[in-house]
Amino acid sequence: MTDDLKDGCTFSRGVHPPESKHLTEDRPIEPGPAVGELSILLSQHIGAPCQAAVMKGDLVEAGQRIGECQAFVCAPAHAPVAGKVKELALKPHPVLGRCQAITIEAQDPTPPSLPSFDLPADFDPARYKPDEICEAVRDAGLVGMGGAGFPTSVKIQPDAKPPKHTLLVNGCECEPYITCDYRIMLEWTDQVLAGIRLAQRACGASKVFIGIEDNKPKAIEAMSAAIARAGSTGDIRVVPLQTKYPQGGERQLINAVLGRTVPTGGIPPMIGVVVINVATAAAIADAVLYNRPLTHRVVTVTGEAIARPGNYYVPIGTPVEALIEFCGGVTEKSAKVVMGGPMMGLAIADLTTPITKTGGAVTVLTRHQIGQAKFERRQTACIRCGRCLEVCPENLNPTRIAHAVKSNLLDVAESHFIGACIECGCCSYVCPANIELTGYIKTGKIFLARQRKKMPA
Amino acid sequence: MLKDITVSFAPHISQPLSTRRVMIDVAVGLLPAMAVAGIYFRIHALLLIGTCVIWCAATEWVCNQIRRKPNSLGDFSAVVTGIILALSLPPGLKLWAAAIGSVVSIVVGKMAFGGLGANVFNPAMVGRAFLTASFGVMMTTWTVPASIDAGMPELSSDDTVDTRTQATPLAWSKTAIKDKDEAKTYSSRLLFSTVTGEVAGSLGETSAIAILLGGAYLLWRKTIGFHIPAAVLGSAFVAAAIAYLVNADAYVQPFFHLTSGALLFGAFFIATDPVTAPLTRRGMWLFGIGVGTVTMVIRILGEYPEGMMFAVLLMNAVTPLIDRLCKRIPAGGRPHA
Numbered sequence: 078m079t080d081d082l083k084d085g086c087t088f089s090r091g092v093h094p095p096e097s098k099h100l101t102e103d104r105p106i107e108p109g110p111a112v113g114e115l116s117i118l119l120s121q122h123i124g125a126p127c128q129a130a131v132m133k134g135d136l137v138e139a140g141q142r143i144g145e146c147q148a149f150v151c152a153p154a155h156a157p158v159a160g161k162v163k164e165l166a167l168k169p170h171p172v173l174g175r176c177q178a179i180t181i182e183a184q185d186p187t188p189p190s191l192p193s194f195d196l197p198a199d200f201d202p203a204r205y206k207p208d209e210i211c212e213a214v215r216d217a218g219l220v221g222m223g224g225a226g227f228p229t230s231v232k233i234q235p236d237a238k239p240p241k242h243t244l245l246v247n248g249c250e251c252e253p254y255i256t257c258d259y260r261i262m263l264e265w266t267d268q269v270l271a272g273i274r275l276a277q278r279a280c281g282a283s284k285v286f287i288g289i290e291d292n293k294p295k296a297i298e299a300m301s302a303a304i305a306r307a308g309s310t311g312d313i314r315v316v317p318l319q320t321k322y323p324q325g326g327e328r329q330l331i332n333a334v335l336g337r338t339v340p341t342g343g344i345p346p347m348i349g350v351v352v353i354n355v356a357t358a359a360a361i362a363d364a365v366l367y368n369r370p371l372t373h374r375v376v377t378v379t380g381e382a383i384a385r386p387g388n389y390y391v392p393i394g395t396p397v398e399a400l401i402e403f404c405g406g407v408t409e410k411s412a413k414v415v416m417g418g419p420m421m422g423l424a425i426a427d428l429t430t431p432i433t434k435t436g437g438a439v440t441v442l443t444r445h446q447i448g449q450a451k452f453e454r455r456q457t458a459c460i461r462c463g464r465c466l467e468v469c470p471e472n473l474n475p476t477r478i479a480h481a482v483k484s485n486l487l488d489v490a491e492s493h494f495i496g497a498c499i500e501c502g503c504c505s506y507v508c509p510a511n512i513e514l515t516g517y518i519k520t521g522k523i524f525l526a527r528q529r530k531k532m533p534a
Numbered sequence: 535m536l537k538d539i540t541v542s543f544a545p546h547i548s549q550p551l552s553t554r555r556v557m558i559d560v561a562v563g564l565l566p567a568m569a570v571a572g573i574y575f576r577i578h579a580l581l582l583i584g585t586c587v588i589w590c591a592a593t594e595w596v597c598n599q600i601r602r603k604p605n606s607l608g609d610f611s612a613v614v615t616g617i618i619l620a621l622s623l624p625p626g627l628k629l630w631a632a633a634i635g636s637v638v639s640i641v642v643g644k645m646a647f648g649g650l651g652a653n654v655f656n657p658a659m660v661g662r663a664f665l666t667a668s669f670g671v672m673m674t675t676w677t678v679p680a681s682i683d684a685g686m687p688e689l690s691s692d693d694t695v696d697t698r699t700q701a702t703p704l705a706w707s708k709t710a711i712k713d714k715d716e717a718k719t720y721s722s723r724l725l726f727s728t729v730t731g732e733v734a735g736s737l738g739e740t741s742a743i744a745i746l747l748g749g750a751y752l753l754w755r756k757t758i759g760f761h762i763p764a765a766v767l768g769s770a771f772v773a774a775a776i777a778y779l780v781n782a783d784a785y786v787q788p789f790f791h792l793t794s795g796a797l798l799f800g801a802f803f804i805a806t807d808p809v810t811a812p813l814t815r816r817g818m819w820l821f822g823i824g825v826g827t828v829t830m831v832i833r834i835l836g837e838y839p840e841g842m843m844f845a846v847l848l849m850n851a852v853t854p855l856i857d858r859l860c861k862r863i864p865a866g867g868r869p870h871a
Contacts, residue, residue, distance in 0.1 A: 089865075092549075094545075094547060094549075095547075253547070328865075328866070332865075338865055338866050338867070339866055340866045340867055340869070340870075341864045341865075341866035341867055341868065341869040342866070342869040342870070343866065411539075412538075412539060412540050413539055413540045413541075413542075413546055414539055415544075415546055417544075419544070419545060419546040419547040420544060420545045420546075420547070421544050421545070422544055422546065423544065424539075424540065424541040424542055424543075424544070424546065425541070426539065426541045428539075440546075442546055442547070446546075446547060447540055447542075447546060447547075457552075457553050457606075457609060457650075457651075458553075458649060458650050458651030458652065459651050460553055460556070460611075460650060460651050460808050460809050461651065461808045461809050461811075461813055462556060462808040463759075463808060463813050463814075466813055466814060466862065470865070471864050471865050471866070472862055472863065472864055472865040473862060473864060474813065474814070474861070474862045476813070477813070493861070493862070494862075494863075494864045494868075494869065496869065497864035497865075497866065497869065500544075502544050502545035505543070505544075505545050505548065506545050506547070506548050506549055507548075507549050507551065508548070509551045509552050509553050509555065509556050510552075510553050510651075511548070511552070513542070513543050515543060515544065515545065516542070516543030516544075519543060
């Protein structure tokens with residue numbers, strides 16, 4: 078079954094940005110700061126936003142469901158701490174700009190305690206019915222924690238067509254700086270494995286591959302050891318992958334591990350594959366075995382401008398400001414605060430932006446670093462050197478698309494398949510003329526979406 | 535805490551690479567050819583290169599002033615254009631003619647289209663084509679290398695009658711090949727000369743070794759891809775081999791074509807100009823094959839002994855068409871509408 082796999086496989090093209098993971102990779106997961114006020118955004122996932130289930134002034138318990146959802150593709154929200162609902166208001170959102178949020182005033186602001194997880198000795202995923210798993214996962218409000226935020230219950234539901242034959246677990250963490258998934262694989266190994274088994278049981282996949290880049294040998298070792306300990310039946314395997322960005326993109330991961338290509342505009346289930354992140358797997362185990370909703374997550378706070386970088390276990394809704402302060406504040410040099418990593422993360426303007434279910438990192442970059450990045454350096458004319466074409470993992474023509482968008486020729490951009498762009502940022506990263514190709518392409522996509530929906534600007 | 539923070543699109547880091555770095559790399563790649571030119575053509579070489587670089591840079595500056603655009607000399611593209619133009623000129627060319635060529639290169643070849651990145655034709659080749667059309671005799675008078683003829687005229691001397699000139703290897707092969715006995719002995723000696731560069735020809739094109747050295751540097755720096763040089767040289771070799779096989783008496787052997795004339799220089803330094811070459815790899819192959827084939831058609835069938843310049847200009851003109859033909863299809867295939 079695994080004969081056609083070779084170690085150190087990868088996808089074609091891509092880039093090798095400096096990894097910068099040394100700042101936090103040896104820092105164990107620690108409890109984050111005690112926060113007095115948390116803002117739970119009602120849209121932390123792909124799909125319909127949830128509806129507030131509480132009113133201003135209500136008292137809430139820790140773990141209580143405060144955001145309900147009726148839609149199929151949706152995930153409920155829960156209160157991470159006990160307290161009082163202070164207000165329902167618009168709060169800064171890293172992607173949407175502003176979004177409805179429930180602000181909770183903590184009753185008793187204490188630092189969060191790391192969750193205990195003891196795998197029952199007689200744990201057997203076969204004892205759980207797929208529907209039960211999906212329901213527990215949905216009730217816990219699980220979404221893909223790697224960044225995209227697609228509701229996990231929808232992903233792993235059993236009755237979809239075509240049948241899902243392969244479960245791919247994403248432990249690549251190809252973004253520079255971020256180490257939260259790495260620490261989870263090292264420290265919560267059994268929990269991750271239990272979650273993988275449960276997801277496998279739910280979606281009915283016969284094969285499981287765990288893709289980990291070879292710059293994380295300890296994680297590869299830990300996961301392999303856990304599989305051996307659990308007496309694996311041979312249907313699960315760790316696949317070491319060559320370190321390259323954007324390996325953790327699900328289309329690239331599928332290509333690297335299985336050698337298959339997801340059709341343009343399609344999703345992995347179309348070729349019978351489900352991809353979940355290791356952090357999500359850990360959360361699945363929490364949800365199914367302990368009925369714990371997704372209210373906390375591990376966040377890497379990092380960057381050369383951070384005094385005390387590390388991996389912290391924090392309640393969702395913690396403002397970025399509080400996290401940065403907890404890590405010793407920032408130094409003079411800091412110039413850009415990014416939610417996520419430097420390649421795909423979103424620069425935020427408002428430091429009260431709360432941590433979401435999908436935000437695995439806060440990266441603070443120095444003035445010097447972004448001096449090297451596109452923003453401050455002057456953009457020069459495209460010399461058609463073709464470097465963006467050479468690195469584009471989706472085999473697109475970034476300069477053509479970007480310049481079409483720039484000239485407001487959206488039909489030309491579409492004829493060069495703008496919709497197939499995964500926004501990984503490789504083209505902007507290599508461009509010698511400092512053109513923000515990815516930025517233009519993202520803008521073009523927004524324009525096109527508006528055009529289609531006849532949305533007002 | 536944080537007073538002013540920057541917000542922009544991802545990615546927030548970038549490779550330390552700039553257009554200037556790319557252009558400097560090309561200039562470094564041209565160093566061996568410039569050095570060999572200096573050895574064989576002495577002060578002529580240095581003065582020609584200097585004249586072209588200074589006039590190209592000055593013209594670009596003036597154009598930017600007139601267009602009220604920011605100064606673009608910092609990208610060093612004008613310097614590269616100047617060097618390439620100089621290296622493609624006959625060593626004995628009058629400096630005023632070189633200056634005119636430089637001005638035409640920048641004004642007509644580049645700035646008229648809107649500056650770097652917007653030009654359709656290779657600026658240096660535009661300048662050279664203008665000189666060929668305007669000063670036909672001067673552009674086909676080839677001074678012999680100083681090592682062959684120590685009596686090379688001083689620059690102060692205005693007396694062109696004394697200048698020792700020689701036919702270029704290609705011109706020789708076109709006319710003298712009929713004299714078979716002489717041809718047999720002479721061609722092997724000449725082939726060796728075209729490798730070292732001790733032969734008449736344009737400043738930078740004579741030495742195959744120097745060009746290959748510079749080309750290897752560009753390939754190593756990933757400033758150019760191997761596609762265009764490989765396609766140009768491969769297709770030229772095939773065309774020359776076909777001609778040789780058809781009539782070995784009328785045409786020289788194919789290796790001779792590879793090392794002589796501007797073919798090598800053009801394959802590595804002129805046809806690879808990213809602005810005027812196609813973007814996709816498939817397009818680069820097509821473009822390179824076009825340049826190589828057209829060059830050989832001109833050399834073998836045409837009136838001119840050398841056809842590199844015309845081949846590059848011709849293929850530059852069809853580059854937009856090639857780009858259109860060789861559209862990139864996403865890795866996941868065409869989306870189903």
